[in-house]
Amino acid sequence: MNTPYLAEFFEFLRFQSISTDPLYAPQVAACAGWLEQKFQRMGLETRVYPTDGHPIVVARSERKPGMRTLLIYGHYDVQPADPLDQWTTPPFEPTLKDGLVYARGATDNKGQILAHILGVEKTLKETDDLPVNVVFLVEGEEESGSESLGRFLEEHKEELQCDLIAISDTGMVARGIPALTYGLRGILSMDVKLCGAESDLHSGIYGGVAPNPATLLARLIASLHDERFRVAVPGFYDAVVELQDWEREEWARLPLDDDFFKKTIRSHALMGEEGYSAVERAWGRPTAEVNGIGGGYQGQGSKTVIPREAFAKLTFRLVPNQVPEAIEASLCAFLKRICPPQVRMEITPGHGGEPFLCDPHSQDALAARRALVRTWGVEPALIREGGSIPILHTLRRTLGAEILLLGLALPDCACHAPNESFPLENLEAGIRLNQALLEELSRVR
Numbered sequence: 001m002n003t004p005y006l007a008e009f010f011e012f013l014r015f016q017s018i019s020t021d022p023l024y025a026p027q028v029a030a031c032a033g034w035l036e037q038k039f040q041r042m043g044l045e046t047r048v049y050p051t052d053g054h055p056i057v058v059a060r061s062e063r064k065p066g067m068r069t070l071l072i073y074g075h076y077d078v079q080p081a082d083p084l085d086q087w088t089t090p091p092f093e094p095t096l097k098d099g100l101v102y103a104r105g106a107t108d109n110k111g112q113i114l115a116h117i118l119g120v121e122k123t124l125k126e127t128d129d130l131p132v133n134v135v136f137l138v139e140g141e142e143e144s145g146s147e148s149l150g151r152f153l154e155e156h157k158e159e160l161q162c163d164l165i166a167i168s169d170t171g172m173v174a175r176g177i178p179a180l181t182y183g184l185r186g187i188l189s190m191d192v193k194l195c196g197a198e199s200d201l202h203s204g205i206y207g208g209v210a211p212n213p214a215t216l217l218a219r220l221i222a223s224l225h226d227e228r229f230r231v232a233v234p235g236f237y238d239a240v241v242e243l244q245d246w247e248r249e250e251w252a253r254l255p256l257d258d259d260f261f262k263k264t265i266r267s268h269a270l271m272g273e274e275g276y277s278a279v280e281r282a283w284g285r286p287t288a289e290v291n292g293i294g295g296g297y298q299g300q301g302s303k304t305v306i307p308r309e310a311f312a313k314l315t316f317r318l319v320p321n322q323v324p325e326a327i328e329a330s331l332c333a334f335l336k337r338i339c340p341p342q343v344r345m346e347i348t349p350g351h352g353g354e355p356f357l358c359d360p361h362s363q364d365a366l367a368a369r370r371a372l373v374r375t376w377g378v379e380p381a382l383i384r385e386g387g388s389i390p391i392l393h394t395l396r397r398t399l400g401a402e403i404l405l406l407g408l409a410l411p412d413c414a415c416h417a418p419n420e421s422f423p424l425e426n427l428e429a430g431i432r433l434n435q436a437l438l439e440e441l442s443r444v445r
Contacts (some may be wrong), residue, residue, distance in 0.1 A: 005118060005427060006101075008038070010094040012076075012110050013103040019054050019077035019144040028054045028140050031076050035059075035138055042121045044136070049156075051148035054140030058160070061120075061134045069133040070441055071162035073395065074113025074169065075142035078105035079416050086418035100421040108415035111422035112168035112408045113138060115430025123435050131442035135162060142169075145351040146391040153398040162401050164364055164441060168430065169389060170407030173254055173381045175423070178372040181405035182360040183283070183384030184392065186318035188327055189291075189350030192335060193311040194220070194343040200296070200305040211342035213310040214295040221312055223338050224288045228274040231288045231316075233334045236327065241320045243284045250382055251279050264411050283384035287317045315350075317386060324352035353390020358402055367444050368404045371436035375429055406433060 015031035018024040032048050032055040039046040039059035046059040054077065063069065081091035081104045089095040094103040101111070120134055137160065139149050153160065170181040194213040201210050226232045256279040261270055272281040281287075295310025297303035318327060332347055339345040359365060360382045372380040385407075396403055408426045409415060 005431075006096070006424070008118075009101065009111065009114060009427065012114055013094045013101070013105055014092055015076075016092050017077045017105070017140065018080050019141050020080060025054070028077060032057050032140055035076060038117065039136065042117075042124060044120075044134075049152065051141075051152060053144070053148040056140065056149065056152055057136070057138045058156075059136040059138075061130050063133050067131075067133050068164070068441060068444070069135060069162040070438065071135045071137055071160060071165045071399070071401065072113075072116050073137045073139075073165055073167045073391075074116065075109045075139050076113070077140045077143050078108070078110070079143050081418075083418065088419055091418075091420075096424070099424055101424060101427075102419055102421045104420055106420050106422035107409045107413040108420065109142070109169050111427055112430060115408060115427050116166070116168060116434045118427075119431040119434025120438075122431060123438065131438050134438070135160060142389075142391065146394075149391055150394045150398075153394060157398050160399055162399060165395055165399065165401050165403045166368075166406060166437065167389070167392075167403060168406050168408050170385050170387070170405045171409035171411060171413075172407055172426075173256065173383065173411075175410060176376060177255075177378065178376045178380040179383045179407060180360055180365060180369055180372065180380050181383055181385050181407055182358050182365070183320070184356040184405070185283075185286070185384075185386050185388055186322065186324060186353050186355035187388040187390060188316040188318060188324045188331075188352045190314050190328070190331070191311060191346075191348040191350065192217075192220070192314060193309055193346040193348075194339070195309045195346065196343050197306070197308050200308050203304040203306050206306055210306050211340070212306050213343050214307050216340045216343055217293070217295065217310040217312060219340070220335065220338060221290055221293070224314075229271060230273055231286065233288075233327075233330055235330050236286065239321045239323065239326075240286060243280060247284070247382075247384075248280065251283070252277070254279065254381055254383075282386040284319060286319050286322060289315050289317070291315055317388065318355050320355045320357045322355060324354060328352070351390065353388050354393045356389065356392045356403070357384075358404075362402065363444050364402060364404060364441065367440040368406060368437060371433055371440045372406065374436040374440075375433040406437070408433075 016024050016027040017031040035057045036046050036048050044059040049056045089102050091104040094101050141147055173179050194217045196211045196213045258278050261278045273285055292313035296307030369380055408430045414420045
């Protein structure tokens with residue numbers, strides 16, 4: 001690995017660009033400024049746009065008539081590093097160990113977007129030209145819902161016009177096995193709170209008399225699934241598009257059996273909807289998950305109280321053709337119907353996003369697959385992924401361009417978790433992938 005690449009990567013990672021916490025706003029802005037300087041040194045026309053949230057960085061090569069234009073999207077903001085006590089190295093002091101760089105944001109998304117930036121830079125140094133026009137769009141709010149980006153795209157869609165969009169914010173199947181991701185699940189989030197008495201109560205004096213929101217919340221959450229782990233909300237599966245035979249055959253050939261998933265998540269067992277393999281459930285089936293639950297005393301030892309309230313944070317991963325708004329309406333009606341009468345329910349809707357699906361056999365997708373072969377020397381897998389990038393539909397709808405998802409993340413990268421990592425070999429491969437992708441796309445007419 002070329003030392004300058006590593007030094008720049010470490011600089012990029014040291015910014016605590018946590019978009020969800022206002023306390024880190026100066027760090028987010030400083031990270032945007034670092035990108036601005038990087039693009040300017042490359043000779044790209046660069047501008048940092050302030051928003052009501054965090055800055056958006058746009059950089060472009062000279063737009064030459066008759067050449068296709070590729071927009072490369074990424075984000076420089078990162079997830080919070082909590083829980084800090086589970087990191088083996090400081091999350092914002094990058095550490096290189098056994099070929100892996102450990103830091104928050106190493107994979108999601110700083111390593112992946114930096115690979116594209118370095119690829120363009122290398123091509124410009126080698127040839128003083130690019131085979132296609134390139135526009136970089138790098139935002140600072142992806143991890144907090146991309147609140148500003150939709151409005152920004154509408155206001156600047158003329159200058160952001162492109163023939164195609166490339167994004168590396170997804171994953172590979174395994175080390176050395178690249179993938180073209182043609183589908184992502186959508187998402188719907190909400191908070192549910194059950195309220196009982198006006199204050200916590202002594203569980204000895206009032207136990208057996210006062211309603212316990214924590215107990216009733218547990219029952220409510222258990223009602224989300226039936227005994228086969230199917231979501232029990234009426235109508236939840238009505239619009240779901242079943243997996244096609246070629247998809248199930250393609251995925252069955254991948255080294256992603258139950259043992260792989262057990263090893264990856266470090267668990268002795270798996271759970272999920274019956275009748276589907278683990279990879280089919282992870283990529284192609286909808287889910288209901290509890291992301292957080294709380295209420296009452298959380299400290300050391302015992303405090304004998306009946307909590308006045310209890311809450312749960314829920315997300316629902318959606319697949320084609322589920323519509324978030326329709327699913328939300330069904331969920332709210334279901335939760336209100338099963339809410340125990342002894343408590344009052346509050347539902348707070350959260351962010352959402354539609355499922356994403358594109359044609360992995362289009363001419364541009366075939367060009368991307370050739371670029372992946374040139375980079376890794378093997379045919380890429382055609383996969384969907386379980387995660388969500390809600391802004392994809394806004395990008396596609398506003399700019400009128402299809403999207404290629406070319407991930408560089410490994411399954412065990414621990415993005416959004418302690419000890420997130422990114423292989424240096426994938427940074428180097430991502431540079432080569434960018435160069436090959438630009439060449440292959442330039443040949444598509």
